[in-house]
Amino acid sequence: HKRLKSLSQRGRLVVIDPRRSETAASANEHHFIRPGSDALFLIALLQAMQTLSPPRIDRYLGKLAGFDAAMQAIASIDTTAVAAHTGISAECIRKIATDFLQARHAVAYGRMGVSTQIFGSL
Numbered sequence: 001h002k003r004l005k006s007l008s009q010r011g012r013l014v015v016i017d018p019r020r021s022e023t024a025a026s027a028n029e030h031h032f033i034r035p036g037s038d039a040l041f042l043i044a045l046l047q048a049m050q051t052l053s054p055p056r057i058d059r060y061l062g063k064l065a066g067f068d069a070a071m072q073a074i075a076s077i078d079t080t081a082v083a084a085h086t087g088i089s090a091e092c093i094r095k096i097a098t099d100f101l102q103a104r105h106a107v108a109y110g111r112m113g114v115s116t117q118i119f120g121s122l
Helices: 002-010 022-026 038-052 058-063 067-074 079-086 090-102
Strands: 014-016 029-031
Touching: 038 067, 038 079, 038 090, 079 090
Parallel strands: 014 029
Antiparallel strands: none
8 A cells, every 4th residue: 555655645545435445544535435326426526527617528529429418417416415325525525526627637446336336337
């Protein structure tokens, strides 16, 4: 976990996990999420980002089939309802979205928790 510690010192590492894992212990922020609600959290995060700024996808336009329809589908997501289901406040979701958009470089990385759920292939 030296690499994670180094990352959290140079940048910001935010972990969304239902348990306090070793990765979470190395993070700048750890937010507990109710198991099985990762996909809903990610949808709310995308929706929050979409309301803050138009997507910067120009270089990918020819490769994104159904992008506009997907964004329309999540436009009405209520982050307060998502917060009640995930255990992560609407304010926190919006802050993570804002920070992600404002970062010079940002990446979202999903592991086992995201891929082993009913919506794991979303």
